[in-house]
Amino acid sequence: MVHVSVPREIPVPLQVEFSYCATDPYAVRLSIGPGHASPVHWTLSRELLSDGIDAPSGIGDVLVRPRAIGRRRFVNITLRSTAGSAALLCPVREVAAFLRHTFTHVPEGSEEQYLDLDKLVLDLTQR
Template identity: 40%
Template sequence: MEHMVSHHITLRLITDSPDPSPLPADFEYHREDPLAVTVIFGTNSEAPVRWVFARDLLSEGLDKRTGVGDVTIWPVNSPNALPTIQIQLSSPDGDAYLRAPAEAIEAFLAETWRLVPPGTEGQHLDIDLTLDALLDGA
């Protein structure tokens, strides 16, 4: 039985340049952490960067602006381009604006929903493991 979904998606880093820079990323979903997705940037580098946020946030961002705080996601519909979503990542070091093909995000989410259907996430949570992780940080 599968325990993980992984998709390699090339995002576009929005900068002052007229041409966005390609930014390869791995989107991962683990059955053991059914509420979250992980996006890993720089997978070929010595210090990859990981962002973890709610799967529901990624899903809702396909249709409307969603999120407060460190991660905000919203659809971008240009008449002459394929549908995309924009992802804003905020940290003390600054903000990053990324664009992803909506179709690639939809395909990733569809696989995560096959692995853990929406509404069944609680059946896959290990409460003891979650509590241990929370208490280790206290």
Template identity: 35%
Template sequence: MTNDLVQQDMFTVLHGQPAPVVTRWSYSAYDPFAVSLAVRARHDRWVEWLIGRELVIDGLEGPAGEGDVRMRPRTVQGYDIVEIEIRSHDGRAVLEVDRGLLRSFVEQTLELVPLGTEADRMDLDGEIARITRSCGAE
């Protein structure tokens, strides 16, 4: 972990698949409201979703989320997990991650940027300038 980044790889069960897949959870103080969930696909290709950090926090304790990403804690065959349902126009995937590992990741993000202080970490003027430059380049 660097001073501005938390990252953790986890084995994750993709519902209905016999072998776990690797997921990479990342959090950056430079984008303090979001958590990146990347799933390793074939040939070392990663498929990435950005999820609100508060959704991940809420999903540790109870059902959370509306729309494309939903989370809920469950006990499956004696294992304490968080079930993550991701929907897109291409279909639906259900991932199961170890609740303790996910909680540890979340706690590290909270040490880096405590809840309620996210806006203090954002450089809104810099973001607006970056977006304006990229839109003007087209």
């Protein structure tokens, strides 16, 4: 559970799930929403999320930066689109554990070994 805030509104707790698939080794997926409704999905760079734990990272639609409230550490993820923006405040402990799990499956620097370029080209040319 994370707190999500949008401009001019009170932050609300929402269910957020991070997921990772080795067939798309550079990306992580973020699903946001209440358990009873269809979630909103965002795909972002695994490196961006990892870098943002310790220092501000990203430009454009996704910004990730560390944040402390008292002694508690968080990762602040700002998502922007034409529909608006939202800021997610995620406990750093949970984000770091998720990232460790992804790096166990696909070590940093070995991502290209997990790419299926033939499938990628086929997917792109069939659209």
